[in-house]
Amino acid sequence: MKFLDQAKIYVKSGDGGDGVVAFRREKYIEFGGPDGGNGGRGGDIVFEAAGNLNTLIDFRYTQHFRARKGGNGAGSDRTGAAAAPVLIQVPVGTQIFDEDRETMLADLDQPGKRIVLCHGGDGGRGNAHFKTSTNRAPRRADKGWPGEERWIWLRLKLIADVGLVGLPNAGKSTFLSVVSAARPKIADYPFTTLHPQLGVVRLSVAEEFVIADIPGLIEGAHEGAGLGDRFLGHVERCAVLLHLVDGAAGDVVKAWRTIRHELEAYDGGLAAKPEIIALNKIDAMTPQQISSRRRALEKASGMPVVTLSGVTRQNLDDVLRLLQDRVTATREAARDAAPPQAAAGREETA
Ligand SMILES: Nc1nc2c(ncn2[C@@H]2O[C@H](COP(=O)(O)OP(=O)(O)OP(=O)(O)O)[C@@H](O)[C@H]2O)c(=O)[nH]1
Numbered sequence: 001m002k003f004l005d006q007a008k009i010y011v012k013s014g015d016g017g018d019g020v021v022a023f024r025r026e027k028y029i030e031f032g033g034p035d036g037g038n039g040g041r042g043g044d045i046v047f048e049a050a051g052n053l054n055t056l057i058d059f060r061y062t063q064h065f066r067a068r069k070g071g072n073g074a075g076s077d078r079t080g081a082a083a084a085p086v087l088i089q090v091p092v093g094t095q096i097f098d099e100d101r102e103t104m105l106a107d108l109d110q111p112g113k114r115i116v117l118c119h120g121g122d123g124g125r126g127n128a129h130f131k132t133s134t135n136r137a138p139r140r141a142d143k144g145w146p147g148e149e150r151w152i153w154l155r156l157k158l159i160a161d162v163g164l165v166g167l168p169n170a171g172k173s174t175f176l177s178v179v180s181a182a183r184p185k186i187a188d189y190p191f192t193t194l195h196p197q198l199g200v201v202r203l204s205v206a207e208e209f210v211i212a213d214i215p216g217l218i219e220g221a222h223e224g225a226g227l228g229d230r231f232l233g234h235v236e237r238c239a240v241l242l243h244l245v246d247g248a249a250g251d252v253v254k255a256w257r258t259i260r261h262e263l264e265a266y267d268g269g270l271a272a273k274p275e276i277i278a279l280n281k282i283d284a285m286t287p288q289q290i291s292s293r294r295r296a297l298e299k300a301s302g303m304p305v306v307t308l309s310g311v312t313r314q315n316l317d318d319v320l321r322l323l324q325d326r327v328t329a330t331r332e333a334a335r336d337a338a339p340p341q342a343a344a345g346r347e348e349t350a
């Protein structure tokens with residue numbers, strides 16, 4: 001499946017329908033009164049977060065969205081029909097930015113959340129509306145109000161509970177493939193993973209969380225080296241980062257520091273996120289190597305370090321338990337902090 005996490009599109013809500021000038025025509029009544037109806041409202045542009053999507057690729061092919069004009073008014077005081085809204089479905093986690101790419105207009109962070117981004121124009125008034133005691137036969141009717149138009153940026157930030165970070169080849173995709181049903185590409189060369197992928201981990205009926213595997217980072221990623229750091233956006237909303245360090249390749253402390261440095265250079269609160277450090281590929285290390293590298297990492301980071309092997313599945317259960325507990329705690333804290341309305345996924349208008 002192709003993946004795209006940003007897209008620029010044009011949206012325009014429908015113009016309002018025009019009001020009309022009309023007069024009553026009936027037998028035996030010489031001068032019928034004004035009865036021109038109002039125009040109908042133009043169609044809205046509505047965005048909806050859809051749970052079954054996880055790419056913006058469709059927006060590469062369709063970039064213009066226009067809602068229809070409202071119907072014109074008609075004689076006999078008939079109001080024009082309101083035009084149907086245009087509903088644009090985007091993946092959960094899509095943020096809508098103004099053309100400047102800075103101002104966020106909406107954050108579609110929950111399944112089913114909807115926002116009206118552009119309101120349809122109101123219909124113009126028909127001449128029946130302009131009748132007064134001194135002007136009983138007005139010839140005035142207004143055109144409909146124009147709809148709103150703008151260019152916007154869609155930016156997808158996948159919503160996962162756990163973000164996998166590490167150098168290329170650290171074993172991130174292997175880890176994802178053994179703990180979830182996801183089947184990412186795995187190979188012994190760097191930058192095997194070219195776009196983020198999600199997997200669901202199920203520990204029990206009541207316990208599950210989503211992991212995001214992203215392309216490996218290298219030194220200078222924040223300046224564009226390798227695949228750059230733009231995929232880090234996909235772990236911005238994670239509760240915890242699982243930082244995999246390849247224990248079988250070179251200097252583990254240097255590897256860990258390189259990634260920390262890139263997380264700090266990326267502004268998005270990533271450096272402040274809880275991190276679980278895991279020394280990976282212990283199946284390919286001697287017991288002495290495992291303990292000395294682990295100690296070196298613990299000394300450098302000042303944190304406990306877990307050891308595991310994605311290939312032989314050693315210690316996976318312990319690591320998943322740690323992650324689940326951290327995810328649960330974060331969710332509970334968020335629930336306590338959020339006002340009840342927001343937790344219910346209230347509709348809002350941008
Ligand atoms: N011995 C051993 N090899 C592993 C382990 N996990 C991954 N590998 C190997 O390491 C290489 C890289 O694995 P990937 O899972 O593709 O690594 P990645 O971190 O996703 O790499 P990028 O997508 O390039 O960032 C592959 O050859 C894997 O078979 C492990 O636990 N033990």
Ligand SMILES: [Mg+2]
Pocket residue numbers: 172173174184185186192193213214215216
């Ligand atoms: Mg990978």
